[in-house]
Amino acid sequence: MIPFNYDDRLFVSVDHAGDDAPLRGHYHQRGDLVWAEITGGPVRHGSLAGTCDSEGVVRFAYLEVLTDGTIVVGECVSRPERLPDGRIRLREQWRRHGPRPDSGVSVIEEATAALVGSIEEQQRV
Template sequence: MARSLDGLVLAPVADQAPGQVGTRTRFTYHERDGRIWAAYEGGDVERGYLVGTREGDRLDFRYVQLKRDGGTSAGHCVSLVVDLPDGRVRLEETWEWESREGSGTSVVEELPSGVPSVD
């Protein structure tokens, strides 16, 4: 099993469609006893939260976000936790909106230490 996500700051490796998370979005993860949660913001996202569970290297969570234009959205994501050769963590995500049409895949990776987190 990959190491704990607790306290890690991750960011997407590529921009998604306009109005969604992108390379300027920062996720600050927390993990305890198989439960995960994170706050995120940046780019088109003013504030977002996710909550869910971890079983081995599989995350299953729901997310909600407030965009800078005032719109809100919610969805579901399943992620695979991967340890990178340099010691960082990558999440390979498959997501779908529940509040609107759309689904896709994305990758977020742990940023080097010293990058500001989202409280």
């Protein structure tokens, strides 16, 4: 049994949570397969796909088209932790490949119900 279920959860970047259009990912899961659609912030469209281990750690590859037209590809290992209110936080150790290689750590958190409502409202406008 996998201790973390990512299916149909919306995650937002902690670093960009105050932005009008925060970086966000809509996650899906079937067994150990995890995938997501990514939008917001500097990302016009993105996707990720990977697998989840028995500890809930997700290893995936990602592809993003940024708002300036740049295409970014890379890989990431996301380690989960449970927040006091039950939501999931992921610490992501990422590495970008290609002409502008880089690496770092990002933090995303499962969106609160209020933030999900706000994002859905923005999408209707």
